[in-house]
Amino acid sequence: MCSDPVLSVRDLRIQIGRQAVVDGLSFDVMSGERICLLGASGSGKSFTANAVLGLLPPAATVQGSIRLHGREIIATPAARRINETRVAMVFQDSLSALNPLASIGSQLCEPFIRHHGLSRKKATAAAVALLEAMKLHDPERLVKRTPAELSGGQRQRVCIALAMACKTSLMVADEPTTALDVVTQAQVLRALREHTDAARTALLFITHDLHAAAQLCQRAVIIERGEMIESGPLDALITAPKHRFTRELVAAAHSVQPSLARPAEALPEYTPHDLLQSA
Numbered sequence: 001m002c003s004d005p006v007l008s009v010r011d012l013r014i015q016i017g018r019q020a021v022v023d024g025l026s027f028d029v030m031s032g033e034r035i036c037l038l039g040a041s042g043s044g045k046s047f048t049a050n051a052v053l054g055l056l057p058p059a060a061t062v063q064g065s066i067r068l069h070g071r072e073i074i075a076t077p078a079a080r081r082i083n084e085t086r087v088a089m090v091f092q093d094s095l096s097a098l099n100p101l102a103s104i105g106s107q108l109c110e111p112f113i114r115h116h117g118l119s120r121k122k123a124t125a126a127a128v129a130l131l132e133a134m135k136l137h138d139p140e141r142l143v144k145r146t147p148a149e150l151s152g153g154q155r156q157r158v159c160i161a162l163a164m165a166c167k168t169s170l171m172v173a174d175e176p177t178t179a180l181d182v183v184t185q186a187q188v189l190r191a192l193r194e195h196t197d198a199a200r201t202a203l204l205f206i207t208h209d210l211h212a213a214a215q216l217c218q219r220a221v222i223i224e225r226g227e228m229i230e231s232g233p234l235d236a237l238i239t240a241p242k243h244r245f246t247r248e249l250v251a252a253a254h255s256v257q258p259s260l261a262r263p264a265e266a267l268p269e270y271t272p273h274d275l276l277q278s279a
């Protein structure tokens with residue numbers, strides 16, 4: 001991992017009217033690093049994610065600094081971002097993230113055509129190869145279907161493929177596994193881990209789920225009521241949590257699953273990055 005921050009958030013404060021929903025948040029995401037923003041429901045995680053993505057609602061006022069590769073983006077909405085400051089995103093609700101009327105293939109082809117200048121034929125081949133790399137069965141048939149014809153887990157892996165096809169240096173995933181059963185959650189987390197590793201994409205993973213974070217992330221920023229209360233390597237936070245809320249989070253996670261499993265560092269050979277490089 002190199003030492004350049006892809007993302008630097010400093011003193012981020014977001015208000016809705018007079019209420020501060022994020023208050024003085026600062027953290028960095030380094031190149032190729034996976035970091036989680038962990039907190040209870042209502043702690044300000046999605047407002048933070050949306051500020052990074054440039055998707056805050058008009059009612060929100062924002063202060064502080066959000067830099068992507070050193071460029072200030074806090075006041076630039078997603079639609080006005082230039083290529084270098086685009087951030088790929090994966091949301092909790094895969095059904096509403098995709099166009100219900102368009103086929104999976106046409107949606108996946110779009111970034112290859114729009115951002116990488118491929119012909120439709122080459123873009124379709126790249127889309128099929130990406131779905132195959134996501135371990136989705138029979139991708140040639142899958143690309144002809146619409147989102148409603150897929151399971152939740154298949155759809156979320158399509159969303160990850162779509163985010164990867166954008167070839168950004170940072171991806172933000174806001175509770176991407178929360179709506180899924182545990183087996184499907186594991187598949188989606190694995191897809192995220194393998195693909196961000198292969199492409200060296202940095203990931204800001206938003207979750208309230210310590211188990212999910214432990215399977216994916218190297219570092220964590222823990223927030224409570226919009227403020228950071230603790231941060232550091234996830235292993236250290238799990239074995240020696242300092243703040244009361246972090247201790248409660250770890251105790252609750254242990255009571256559900258006694259050993260908080262961390263993934264083996266050795267990851268299988270995978271080639272979506274090569275695929276994207278050659279696209």
Ligand SMILES: Nc1ncnc2c1ncn2[C@@H]1O[C@H](COP(=O)(O)OP(=O)(O)O)[C@@H](O)[C@H]1O
Nearest residue numbers: 016019021039040041042043044045046047048
């Ligand atoms: N439109 C709104 N007006 C005022 N407060 C809001 C609005 N939307 C959300 N909030 C409040 O902002 C806080 C943070 O919300 P959010 O970032 O969605 O939390 P999280 O993603 O951590 O569950 C919550 O306490 C919520 O009640």
Ligand SMILES: [Mg+2]
Nearest residue numbers: 045046047175
């Ligand atoms: Mg949220």
